Amino acid sequence: KYGRTALVKTLFVLSREADLPGIKQYSFFPYRFGPFSNVAFADLRYAENHGLMDTGENLTPNGAAEAEAIKPTVAAAVAQCVERFKNKETLVDYVYATYPDYTIKSELKPHAQRKPAPAIFTIGYEGRDIDAFLDQLVQNEVTVLVDVRNNPFSMNFSFIKSKLAGYLKQAGIGYLHVPELGVESAKRKNLESPEDYARVFSEYESITLPANRAALDKIVALGGKERIALMCFEHDACNCHRGVIAKALRERDLEVSDL
Incomplete structure (x- = not known):
C-alpha cells in the first residue's frame, strides 16, 4: 500500500516520463514532501467522496468499473510505473535523486537554505x-x-x-x-x-x-x-x-x- 502521498509521487513520475499523447497530465511544484499537485489531491478527494476509492486508496467496485474505460496505453504506462517501484521508499528515493529541483522545499531531506538576490x-x-x-x-x-x-x-x-x-x-x-x-x-x-x-x-x-x-x-x-x-x-x-x-x-x- 503506497498511501496518498506516494500516489501523487507516482503521478509526478508519469508526468515527467510517460509519453501519453492527448492526455493532460498533472502539473507539480516543490512542496514540503517533494513534488505536489493540488489538482491531483483534489481529484483523489473527489474519488473518495464519490465512492470510487476507499480511505485506504483502494478502488471500490464502482471505481474499478470506471477504470475499465481508461485507454490501454494509459493503463499500461501506469502499471509499468507502479511495477518499477515496489515500495514507497524506492519511489521517494528515485524522485529525490532524479528531480532535485522538486525537492528544494522538502522536509524529508532538508536542503541548505540561502537567500536569493532581489x-x-x-x-x-x-x-x-x-x-x-x-x-x-x-x-x-x-x-x-x-x-x-x-x-x-x-x-x-x-x-x-x-x-x-x-x-x-x-x-x-x-x-x-x-x-x-x-x-x-x-x-x-x-x-x-x-x-x-x-x-x-x-x-x-x-x-x-x-x-x-x-x-x-x-x-x-x-x-x-x-x-x-x-x-x-x-x-x-x-x-x-x-x-x-x-x-x-x-x-x-x-x-x-x-x-
Whole structure:
C-alpha cells in the first residue's frame, strides 16, 4: 500500500516520463514532501467522496468499473510505473535523486537554505493551472507575488484573491494586492484589436500610473528587498497592463523579466 502521498509521487513520475499523447497530465511544484499537485489531491478527494476509492486508496467496485474505460496505453504506462517501484521508499528515493529541483522545499531531506538576490518578474496565469503557476514561481525563487488586478476575481477559482493567497502561503510565497495599479473592469471589456489594447495602455501609462506613483514606489522598494512577481491574467505581458508597469520600472533602470 503506497498511501496518498506516494500516489501523487507516482503521478509526478508519469508526468515527467510517460509519453501519453492527448492526455493532460498533472502539473507539480516543490512542496514540503517533494513534488505536489493540488489538482491531483483534489481529484483523489473527489474519488473518495464519490465512492470510487476507499480511505485506504483502494478502488471500490464502482471505481474499478470506471477504470475499465481508461485507454490501454494509459493503463499500461501506469502499471509499468507502479511495477518499477515496489515500495514507497524506492519511489521517494528515485524522485529525490532524479528531480532535485522538486525537492528544494522538502522536509524529508532538508536542503541548505540561502537567500536569493532581489529581482522583479511579471507573470500571467492565463492557460496555467494553479500547480504549474506555483511551479514557475518557486523555480524562479519568487518570495512575494504582487497582484496588480483591480478586481482580484477570476473564473478560475484558484486565482480568486483568498484562494490564491492560501495556495501561495502553502508554497512559502507572500501575497500583496495593489488594486491602485489595476485596470477597471469596464475599461477591459471588448478589447479585441491591437488598437483597442494600445488605447487602454496609453491611457494607463499617461493617467493611471502618474496618479498612483506611491503604489509604484512601493513596488520598487519591495523589489529591492525581495524577489517579486507582478501578476495579472494575460499570458503575454505585451497584452497586459503589467507590461506597462514593467516598462515604467525599466525606465528607472530596473531589470524586469517576464515569466
